[in-house]
Amino acid sequence: MTLRTRVTWILLATLAPLGLVVGIGLYQFVRTSLLARLDEALAERAELLGSAVRLRDGKMELDVEDVAMPQYERESGSGPKQIAYFEVFQIDQEGKATLFERSPSLGTGSLLEDTLVPASPIAWNVKLSNGHNVRVIARRVRPSPEGDEQRGERGGEPGGKAVGRAVGRAGRASPDAAQALIAVAVSRETVENPLKVLAIGLISAGVILLVTGSLAARWAVTRGLEPVGRFADQVGAVDVARPGVRLQAVALPAEIAPIQARLNELLARVDEAMAREKRFSAAAAHELRTPVAELRTLLEVASSRARSAEEAARTIETAVASVERLDRLVGAMLRLLRIESGREPxxxxxxxxxxxxxxxxxxxxxxxxxxxxxxxxxxxxxxxxxxxxxxxxxxxxxxxxxxxxxxxxxxxxxxxxxxxxxxxxxxxxxxxxxxxxxxxxxxxxxxxxxxxxxxxxxxxxxxxxxxxxxxxxxxxxxxxxxxxxxxxxxxxxxxxxxx
Amino acid sequence: MRILIVEDSAVLRDSLALGLREAGYAVDVAADGKRGLLHAQTTDYDVIILDWMLPEMDGLTALGRMRTKKVGAAVLMLTARDSIDDRVQGLAGGADDYLVKPFAFRELLARVQALGRRRLGTRAGVLRFGPLEVDPGAQSAGVNGKRIELPRREYALLEYLALRAGKPVSRAELEEHIYDDRSQVLSNAIDSAVYALRSALDAAGCKGLIQTRRKVGYVLRDPGSDGHSASSGNGPDQ
The missing domain is CATH 3.30.565.10 (Histidine kinase-like ATPase, C-terminal domain)
Known part of the structure; x- marks a missing residue:
């Protein structure tokens, strides 16, 4: 595996999980923020509706005059983003909720899937029968006694129609009822659409980041290794038979620069070893050739003319001594060779x-x-x-x-x-x-x-x-x-x- | 001719000296570089046979010092170092020739003779002076094609005079180039040798070839010509 591929894989293996964690974290943060804002808006709607619930003569009724929100009247065929929904339940002494009022926009749908009444305000998601995904918030309210005009003046959208008019009826609550449950819902599109855009953006950014990061890493490694390539060419061109050759300084990365110094030290040691070997070869040639030259000259000169028996004997004696020395030299060199090659037991x-x-x-x-x-x-x-x-x-x-x-x-x-x-x-x-x-x-x-x-x-x-x-x-x-x-x-x- | 052998191997040194003496040369020997340099500086050798790897001072260093001291002898490097670099280094260091060990003695002898001739100013193989022929290669002399037997010393004298033909040679020069350190040279040794040589040449029918120059020495001239060069085209170069 090349260094480029290795670095690319390491970068991918590092960036991908990091990008995933950051992306998921950002997504969750934005989602939580958007939902919180939506829940806050729903809570305000619920509070506004709650302020319109009255106890008149011990009976609960929705004072439609106080709430003017046309979103609740729209047909289910309208754009889901603009539609709002509500249900008002009367809670009896046993804590059981009975539907008291609901917005026309709900049609046959329902916001509360069971009759269990939450003790504190809660929010959840529901898919309505019309296919709309909505965010619901439910909270208990204590209806204000009749004549509490101050609360009745709160809320309401300017120019909006009264819900009561749209509904056309005002429920009568039991005189014993003390609480009402208000469930308000709006479409989740205000949250989900930005989240979809965010998710697409994050995924795109992640892919782009990984691709460009990989390409940048390969480019950086390639550029970084260019001096190494030149250095390798220089190393490849070194002729160890030519003593004194040293690698020239090139702009190597700091991490690799020490290699040049070490290689030059190695070349110096090689030079030293080569010089030693050369001296040994020269010395060996001299030591082996000299006795051969001695013998040859001795015998050639001796045989160039007739010699006395005494001269001949002296020549033979000298020749034998030379041969013995040559024999000892060859023997010693062979033994040295055996020992150095590990063949000597x-x-x-x-x-x-x-x-x-x-x-x-x-x-x-x-x-x-x-x-x-x-x-x-x-x-x-x-x-x-x-x-x-x-x-x-x-x-x-x-x-x-x-x-x-x-x-x-x-x-x-x-x-x-x-x-x-x-x-x-x-x-x-x-x-x-x-x-x-x-x-x-x-x-x-x-x-x-x-x-x-x-x-x-x-x-x-x-x-x-x-x-x-x-x-x-x-x-x-x-x-x-x-x-x-x-x-x-x-x-x-x-x-x-x-x- | 007088030759110096500088070689640390006693067997090789002695064998070379014996062979060269038997070939008619005056031979001195030295066993190390320092002694070789001393010999070369104090005696006018014609040829120095110099080993490279020597005790005390290696041959190349000794050669360099010889050349610095204007030693004019021809130098034959004799060594076991056979690489091209070694040969180049030896020749560049002042050697005139290079011979790698082991060698044939005949080749060494021929190289020594060639170096000696070159130093004395001739390149001819056989030197001719009228009826007289001197062949350094064969170490022989003849008159009208008939070989004359000369003792080693007289032949060396004739060869040296032939190589220096036309030029007067002093007795001291003859003595220095014909006798080596081992020789017991009497005061009239050169005169006696010249007399013996003249007698041999006269007997062979070659009279008046060696002339005496009063207070100078001797000169070998061709009686058939008024010049001093050899009669044939391949006599000594002057």
Whole structure:
């Protein structure tokens, strides 16, 4: 799924419910407001009608003179919006409502569906028999005694006809009746029509918002990703075979900008690795070709003329020595390859490190004594019997043998090689340190495959693979290895998992 | 010709030195870059065979310093580095030729001879002076098509005089280019060698070819011409 599609879907999934909630909320708010206004208007109508209900001689009657609302007279065929309805019920002592008066506009319809009389004013919706949807409000009123002209003067529409006249009769209420129930209704169209418009508007706005939002999101993502596309082209054009190439700064979004810096750092590391590989290839070519060149020249020159038996024997001896060195070099390189490719078997087991160290030092003792180099093992007394690590013994010995032999052969003459072993947490740290005559420039290259110091180069027995083999052997058995040159000393550190 | 070999591999260094000495050259050796540079600055070598990867100072750095110090010897870079970049870098650094290890000794010898001829101002393969022919490639000399056997030192003397034909060559120059550091050179060694060479040429019927220039040295001239160039069209370029 593309980033554009993903962002679009996320936007839709976020906006759609939000828009729905806002739309429904707005709709309900407007509906409630409109109904409240309608109910208020109905309540006023009901109050006006209620003021026209009189008790004359103990009987209830509707004083039509006080109410002049032509809407109540209209036929049911007129426009529903202009029609109003009312029913007046007399409530007897038992609370039962008896229809007392109703507007002609009701026809055969009824506003009150049952005879239960609400105790307090209520409003509800009714569908009349003429098909009109109306809003009804009902309230109890206490008829005013006859002669209460003040109340009778309230309400009424100017120029309107009196309802009583239209109805043509004035009901007689029971003298015991104390209350009347007034039910007034008008069409709900004044509420429903604006609500329909509002709903259509909200739905349209929602759809438009979602569509434009999606398009805007896709456009924004596309525009936002344009620099990324250019950046990708730049990355694609990088030729790792050409060192020093770096990605140029482009106007990347701030969120992606760090990638450029990280990629440039990666390219720098690739350059470094490539340079190291190139140096290794050159060194390997040199180390492999030199003995072949030695052999070829030796044999060609020897065979160019007749030689004495002594000369021939010397030539053969030299040739054999060259072949042996070549054999050792190829063997070491193949073993390095095996170890680095994981084809050398690794069998971790508890290995007591001190005996291995002592054995390696013993095997390097002849060279060390010749150069007057002394080895000193420094181990805290309480640890001497506990220096056991979990590793492949053969690989650990291979590494230690190379490191100790290097120290014996290339430490400063008449100097000390210090071998320390200390426990650090769950690891055992073995440190081999010695003073070295190499330069700081050479010190930075120490440990590079096939790199040899001048002293080592002068020694044709030295292959330049010892430290590389040690590093590979230790890494393959799960140990850490580092070697550094600092202030005239070479310090090799091995970190092995302690048992 | 006198050659310097700068090579850290003892086997290769010794084999090359033996082969080149047997080919009639005076050969000195150095095992590292610093010593090679010192040799090149103190002796007028005709050709220097220089390894690239050397202890103390790498070959390219040593070559650069040689060129800075106006060392005029032709330099043959001898190295295991075989990439185009390496060759270009070596030649751009002042080398006259480039040979990748391993190599055929005969090829190296031919390149050394070509470099030596070029340095001494000739491109001819066989040098002819009247009846005398000198073939540096075959390390041989002949008169009227008949080979004359010359000891290694006398042949080297004849070849050097032939390469410098027409130009007087001092005894010191001859001594420097014919003998190497190992040779025990007596004060009259050059005169003795010239005498022996003249005797051999006289015996072969080639008289008066080597003339003495008083207080200067010796010059090889073609008695059949009043000029100093070879009689055939492929003599030394002057």
């Amino acid at each position: 690794v069998n971790p087991a508890p290995v007591p490190i001190l005996p291995s160290l002592r054995e390696c030092i013993d095997s390097a003792r002849a060279v060390a004594e010749q150069r007057r180099v002394a080895f000193a093992i420094e181990v805290p007394g309480e640890l001497s019997g506990k220096l056991i690590v979990m590793a492949d013994e053969g690989l650990v010995r291979l590494a230690l043998r190379n490191l100790v032999a290097n120290a014996a052969e290339y430490a400063n003459e008449k100097s000390n090689v210090t071998v320390t072993a200390v426990r650090e947490g769950t690891e055992l740290l073995v440190r081999i340190a010695n003073a070295s005559p190499i330069s700081s420039v050479d010190g930075e290259r120490i440990g590079e495959p096939l790199w040899r110091s001048d002293a080592a180069r002068a020694n044709s027995e030295h292959l330049g693979l010892g430290l590389t083999l040690a590093r590979a052997a230790l890494h393959s058995t799960g140990a850490g290895f580092s070697i550094r040159f600092h202030e005239g000393r070479v310090v090799a550190e091995i970190r092995l998992p302690a048992c």
